[in-house]
Amino acid sequence: MSEDENAGESRAGRYADPAENPYVVDPPTDFEPVEDLSEAEAETQAKHLREAIREHDYWYYVEADPIVSDATYDALFDRLVELEETFDIQTPESPTQRVGGEPIEELETVEHAAAMLSIDQTTDAEDVREFDERVHRELETAGFDPNTIGYVCEPKFDGLSIEVVYEDGEYVRAATRGNGASGDDVTEQVRTIRAVPQRLRGDRDRVPSFLSVRGEVYIPREAFNEYNRERQERGEEPFANPRNAAAGTLRQLDPSVVADRPLNVFFFDVLAWEADGEEPERPETRWEDLSAIAEFGLRKNDRDELVDDIEEAIAYRDRLQEERDELDYEIDGTVIKVNDLEACELLGATSRSYRWAFAYKFPPRTETTTVEDIVVQVGRTGRLTPVALLDPVDIGGVTVSRATLHNPAEIETLNVNVGDVVRVYRAGDVIPYIPAVVETRTEGAYEFPDTCPVCDSPVEYEGPNAYCTGGLGCPAQLERAVEHWARREALDIEGVGPETVAQLREAGLVESLPDLYRLDREALVDLEGWGETSAENLLAELEASKEPSLPEFLAALGIPEVGATTARNLAEHFETLDALLEASESELQAVDDVGETVASEIREFLDSERNRETIATLRDLGVGPEPYGTDEAREGTELEGLTFVFTGTLSVPRSEAETLIERHGGNVTGSVSGNTDYLVVGEDPGTSKRRDAAAHDVETIDGTEFEALLADHGIDWPPA
Structure with missing residues (x-):
């Protein structure tokens, strides 16, 4: 028996038994044509595939220990899509339905199966000890031995709390916490989260007939950072922090938008458990509740601990605080819960909080301070971003003196102005921001300027954002435009960074983008810190950048919404700069x-x-792109006729991989279509491109398979 078979047997698939289902261990992917199947054969194969894919989802998304490769998983998923569409045999709980249903007009309100109450909290260890003393005192009064209860300690997640309900083991509903008694119905949104099973693991007689569990939806840090990078590349405003991003995502009215964002979840509490007939009764302790949650295929956190007394609980919190920044999710403390469920029942709850639980929080990453001024910064695309200059305040060991206010709409929402006392939030690498005004000391909100604070051009509004209309004639946009022009993903001009650009601007040598190409050696040598060698090196770099490829040139211009991928698509479609300059909006679409x-x-x-x-002017100075696809831009034709799409993070910047493909004759596009040959899937991929690949029968390969494909064509990876 192979190592894979041993792994499969030891896992004893609850969704799919390897002894009965051929698609669990070492599954075949060379399927017979669907037209050769009878309807009964298609139904049977689809049933096996659904069960196997649920099993693979569990080991990938819940246990992070996959049984099969990504390529094999994709082949099984694609086959299931093909069967369901050909024979019209989709089922509501099928894994193929996770891509998101039709948009809805509004979120309905639903009642929770049990109240989702708050938890009293503190940052003082003495308050935690007082909680323990109260628990002991009240249990003794009730005739219960408090020395037998124990405490379950869990991370306190900084996400969005939800209720998920299963009936007869099937997923039926999800809702936000709301007011504790009822919340927003987010059933279709939560359905798209891969770590939320559509069916509980185990036979029907091994799961309760009704189960309501509480969980926390969040976005992992790495996935959050990658998603923000993608938003910025598209010219969109980045999210301020993972919690806001998760909360905003879950309330999207279009489930397909939710499916594209990297949400995950931890489950940590049983709200309601009803057994009917032979089904198991609820355990007697919270620790056993957590074990049952895991057995049902619900993702629980691996840092939960069962301790004997409150001092061990305090020590647990202190350890977790030290490890906090190593985690791939945000936490702001720990939760301490009485383990014995009978004791919890005796302790009861107040109208707003449980009396058997207490949160021991970390020192706050929020503080209050005064807004000393508000300045408006001008970005590369002309977007005006208000920034609050603060009376410096220490937050978690870091002195914070600035915080973003995002846009004019945020200022209006907060009703913030200079002189107000505000709360400032900071976490990890997240830009500090202001969630609330604590004390209003002025009348009305800060009045956003009607003209650009740098060039005095009129300000135009688009949605919540404001823009300077000065374009490249605006000095602030110019400075950032020059930096953008020279960055690695554009023309890659070494030596033209922010400090150099600022120095050239202050010296009056660069007052427009074309001025870069009017620089001479004598003027550069006269600058402080420059010499003949550094001047000649810069001039050589500029000379070498005069004949960029069309995608590089377009990406360098800083056109709003045009990152490297869109620039490449435009170049491929129009082929010359002149054709693009004259293209109508309908042609662009x-x-x-x-x-x-x-x-x-x-x-x-x-x-x-x-x-x-x-x-x-750039073209007059000899700076202009070659027509797209000219032989000079290519090193070979090894990949000619092949079209690639990328999703997720590769071992090198995606732009380098795309450039490599094109230099060897291949094509790269930003979306999957029937003309795509390969979808290359990196780490933390989105779902929309994988869904489209399945719909168009496009082969999906992972990073290792991509490298092997390049090697087969005689192309080295990674690119030099």
């Missing part, structure tokens, strides 16, 4: 990843007189 909004942004940028002038 024919390009992959370019919808109505992006087409409008591109057209507005290219229609700007200042931007047109900048592009024309």
Whole structure:
């Protein structure tokens, strides 16, 4: 028996028994054509595939210990999609239904199976000891031996609390905590989270007929950072922190949007457990509750601990505080719960909180301080971002003197102004921000300027955001535009970083983007800290950047909503800069990843007189892109005729992988279609591209398989 078979047997698939289901261990992926199957054969195969995919989802998303490779999983999933669509045999609980249903008009309100109450909390160890003394005192009064209770200690997650309900082992409902008695119905949104099983593990007689569990939805830190990078590449506002991102995502009215975002969940409490007939009764302790949660296939945290007394609980919190920044999820303390459920019943609850639980929080990462001033910064795309200058305050050992206010709409919502006392939040690498005004000392909110604070051009509003209309003629946009022009993902001009750009601007040498190419050796040598060698190196770098590829040139211009992928798609479609300059909005919308909004942004940028002038002057100075697909831009034709799409994080920046493909004759697009040959899946991938790949029967490969494919074509990886 192979090692994989041993693994499969030891796992004793609860969703799919390896002895009966061929798609659990070492599954075959060379399926016979669907047209050769009878309807009964298709039903049987689909049933096995659903069960096997549930099993693979469990080991991948809950246990983080997958049984099969990503490519094999994708082949099984694609086959299930093919069977369900060909024979019209979709089922509501099928794994294929996780991609999100139809958008809804509003979130309905539903009542919880049991109250979702708050927990009293403190940052003082003495308060925790007083909680323990009260528990002992009240239990003794009730005739219960308090020395036998024990405490369950858990991380206190900083996410969004939800209730998930199963009936006869099937997922039926999910709701936010809301007011504790009822919350928003987010059934379809939560259905898209892979760690939430659509069916509990175990036979029907091994799970309760009704189970309501409490969990916390969150976005892992690494996935949050990657998702923010993607948003910024698209020209969108990044999320301030993982908790807000998770909460906002779960309340999206379109479940397909939720499916595209990297939500995860931990389950930590049983709210209601009803057994009917032969089903198991609820355990007698919370620790056994947690074991049952895990046995049912619900994802629980591996840092839960059962301790004997309150001093061990305090020590647990102190250990977790030291390890806090090593975790891939946000926590703000620990929760201490009485283990014995009978004791919990005796202790009861107040109208708002449980009397058998207490939260011992970490020192706050929020503090209050005064807003000394509000300044408006101008970004590369012209977006105006208000920033609060604060009376410096220590938050978690870091002095914070600035906090983002995001946009004019946020200022109005907070009703914040200079002089107000505000609460400031900081966590890890997240930009400090202001969640609330604590004391209003002014009348009304800060009045956002009507003109750009740098170039005095009029301000235009788009949704919650404000923009300077000055374009590349705005010095602030220019400085960032020059930095953007030279960055690695654009023209990759070494030596043109923020400090150099600022120095060149202050010296009056660069007053427009084309001025970079008017620099001379004598002027550079006269700058402080420069010499002949550094001047000549910069001039050589600039000379080498004069004939970029069309995708590099477009990405370097800083067109709103146009990152590296969209720039490549535009270049592939129009082939020359002149063709793009004259393209209509409808022609732009024919390009992959370019919808109505992006087409409008591109057209507005290219229609700007200042931007047109900048592009024309650059070309007069000899700076212009080669037509896309010219032989000079290619090193070979090994991948000619192949089209690739990427999702997730690779071992190198995605732009480098895309450039490598194109230099060897291949094509890279931003979305999957029937013309795509391979979807390359990295770490923490989104779901939409994988869904589209399944729908279009596109082969999906992981990073290792991508490297092997390149090697088969004689191409080295990673790129030099």
